[in-house]
Amino acid sequence: MDNKVNDALRLEDILNTTPTAVGWSSVSSGRIEYINKAFSELFGYDLSDISDLKTWYSHAFPELHANPHAVAPWDLVGDENGFSPDLKTKLLCKDGSVRQVGIRFSTVGDKRLWYFNDITDYWVAEERLRARSDMLEMVAKGSGLKEILNVIVKQVQRESPSSLCSILLFDATEQRLRLGASPDLPEFFNQAVDGIRIGMNVGSCGTAAYLGKRVIVEDIYTHDYWKNFTALAQKARVAACWSDPIMSSKGSLLGTFAIYKRTPASPTNKDLELINFACNLVSIAIESVKAQEELEHRAYFDHLTGLGNRGYFFEQCDNILKESLMKGFPLSILMMDVDNFKSVNDAFGHKTGDLVLQKLAQVSELILRREDIIARIGGEEFAVLLPTIDKKEVLRVAERLRKAIETSMVLSMDNQKVYFTVSLGIAYKDHGYCSVDDLLSIADNALYQSKSAGRNCIFSLEYNAHNSLF
Template identity: 30%
Template sequence: MRQLTLAVDRSDTALLTLDDTLGVTYVNAGFTRLFGYTLAQMQGKRPSQVLAGPHTDPDTLRGLSEQAAGWQQSRADLLLYRHDGQPLWTSVITNPVSDVPGAPSESVSVITDITHAKMHEVLHTHVLDAIVREQPLTDVMAMICVELERVAPALRASVLSVDHDSRLHTLAAPSLPPEYAQEIDGLRIGAGVGVCGTAAWRGRPVSVSNIRTDPLFKDFPYFAERYGLQAAWSSPIKSSGGRVLGTFAIYYGEAREPDPWHIKLADICLHLCALALEREHTRARVHQLAFYDALTSLPNRMMFNARAEQLLVNAESQHTPIAVLFLDVDRFKRVNETQGHAAGDGLLRDIAQRLGENLGLGDLVGRQAGDEFVLALPNCGAEQAGGIAERLLGAIAAPSVVGHMTLHPSASIGVAIFPEDGRDINTLLRHADLAMHRAKIEGGGSFRFFSADMNRLAQERVALETALREALRRDQLQLHYQPQVLSHPPHPLYGVEVLLRWEHPQLGPISPARFVPLAEESGLIGDLCRWVLRNALRQLADWRARGVAIPRMAVNLSASNFEDPQLLDELLRLLQHHGLSPSDVTLEMTESVMLSPQPRVLDNIAAMQAAGLALSLDDFGTGYSSLSHLHRLPINELKLDMSFVRDLEHSMSARALTNSVLRIGESLRKHVVAEGVETERQRRLLAGLGCEVLQGFLFSKPLPAAELERWLAEREGE
């Protein structure tokens, strides 16, 4: 009860209970914070008696009361008032509560402040939609006033424009008499011309708490009597360049200072009014935004494609070639991650400028997306396109000074030629993109021409990705298990490594070296990882239940898996579901994990280790291994790559390097597992060097679960 009370009272939502007469019996602290009333002030009273105000909708209030009196659930948006008179838009939900089924005895009401949501819904969604649909200016301005008054019924609003002769004209004043517009129209702005004329003249907001006595209205004494206006606040509507375009004003029916909430609403309206008043300019800006890239001012994908298609039509009629280039900045993601997005944006602007400086007048360049640029070069064949690509690569490679940093960019370019490589721009871009990816795979900083083989490989990749999705959906993948044994006879079982296999019905066995990178690129790696963990842990639990002695299980994870903040929680839930311990599982990572710039990767690894999961560094010694990297990661185990083991028998260097790895593991108190052990001599050499755990075909190839059980049974029978 104490915890429940704390939770209820610390909530920002107002909670109250009502008896069978709809009188208040309880309010939480959130109610007091929201409305300013204590339980003592509310006890026994109906909420509407206290919270309703001059602009609370009586029909909505009546409907809520009737539903509550009939013990029905009710829900409505309602304008209510705080103790200090501040209006709040709220969502009110009331539910009957019954100790005995079918016999409710009290109700619980939940009241949530939705003022901000109302502001967004009404003053942004509706009005912006009207502006986008290009409704007439006066209609948009009237909508702004009407919607503001609907959110804040105590107000009356007006929008005036200021012409080039500095005269005021009424655009909208829906709640004021027509005579108001007649009085305003033609007035020249200046000091003492009411709140609107003065605000436009001063260029800043003006507030009048009493129109009857304020000197700004000395020439307009009839405003108070004729229109019932007692107080006002007005602000100039300015263009993006700072020019005063008009004024927005709110009026009160009583003498008072403007409410801060109303000022906030008016500020939103000011922005919307500025957008509407600059409509002609905005239309030009919309065209710019629709067809040009905001960062580089280059044509965007839509504009580039439209212009390029026209170039292709001309080239078709003139029988001339066109070269289409697809350019991607190398390692751009690393720039954003290490230097920040401002540096990345600056680099893209520099590259866009360099591209423009190195192209002819008839050439077309656009920004496709992100760090991708596309070019269409009329009357340009393959040989000329190669020279231009070389020139562009050289221009891009020049140092780029961004802020206080000097970057050394490079790019990969793919080239497709019209009409040989395609007769429409989408095909040409797709083929140039394929060629660009080939250049990137081969190291970047170069260009490649499209070939039919690339297209075939790309189509095969799409088909393989589709097949992999289907295999995941239909549970068509398999797990094999390769034993890991201690190095000295009789080689007790240390554990098993889980290895993923895929036997396609038509294509046959597909190597993980092929489909795992595909899963990474296509975003399937998370689903693939979860499939492996789910099925591997189910199998381990089954073995334990049947007394099959499997001490531990090692599972490979990709670098991106370690970026998943949900992975650890899901893994722990699976372990708990199957009655397994975290110590039963070792997670294997590649050395690329150590190079990840993402802070959450190291955080996830630390959390995994803290949860009791062992961590193993796979293929140790082949990549970027260093003691400084090992120091960063809480690794429990190193896996000596099979390339060292393969050369042990005939290479002193391999033995020396293997010995070094083993001594590193020994000094850091980490287990070392040698992979790829295939001969008895390799086993003896590794055992002699002090390697604890061995894995390889000498002992067993990876086996399906049933065959692994037979392998274990045969060992026990020896």
């Protein structure tokens, strides 16, 4: 008997010196009889916390434990030699953190010896690489920024299940934070935070954005930064908030990333490293989406005037022409050309010529409706699509444009006043099928007639109808 006791003691001494987390249990009773030092250090539990497998399972795997159909890893059957297959799973530690572990056991008689291999670092690295890859793929496929940011938040919350995360985007014009992604915080909380102005004592995020540095609030209810928002935090059941500013590659503020906790808490080094990872990934996502949007904008919009370009105009016209055919509403295309534009460039320089084109665009957008489409389709040539209005109204709009442009003025590089005019040609379609090219050709002919009539005037041609001088 003494020899058996001594053997057991010697085995425990040996297992306490190994860096591998080890424990053993009784097969017949399910009682956990021993865990080594590495086990307690890794998971935080001691033997008094987990006296049997049922208790250990409820602590370490609460989600599976709540499912009566889940198969406990402890119930796996070993092979003929008494060894189990490898099992990789998440395990909840006593402090609420999560570790990814590899589990094996061997059975000898009534004893089942468990081995736990901590693979959290490898799992985290793989998950983060996958999250980064998924994010970049979503950017390439044109996914919306909110959808991409939600993926990032979910990844962080997988690594830290006790955390609730929020991404706010910085509106530089209004100096406010706008909701980017916060899928698991209450909707009332998100609505209250959306649009909040940055500044001191504006919670963790408003202050972090204002200061441009990390803000750690371990206890929301005792901290000055949250003194105006404690009721909101209490309703949302959050008690700690750690927030980092998200910076662009050029050092400008893009937004904030925050981790909320249900109870007062200070971040560990791993928490801070996780925040750094999240901020970096969010920064890449925002800048990538903005770059993609900029490329798309350049593909469809004129860099000088900000109006649509020829490709954009044709695409929009084609869609509206199809709609007009189905719904039976009239539409017109109006062509505008700056009169004697070469003379402006020759007399005042190309920079002044650019100002003339920008002014024309600005004046036109003030007069046209939201549903009208204007584009720069050539050097000094502009086209406008006017859907749903009849010919008389089209002529009134054209005359308003002509008069407004005639009275417009820009200053040359040497501060001389430069006035300019436009000639306009209208192609009007009341019904029937007509292609964009057909209407543009008719409008171009009308524009030629306007130029021939002395410039600074309007000429209209109706599709399959007679022309008229206005």
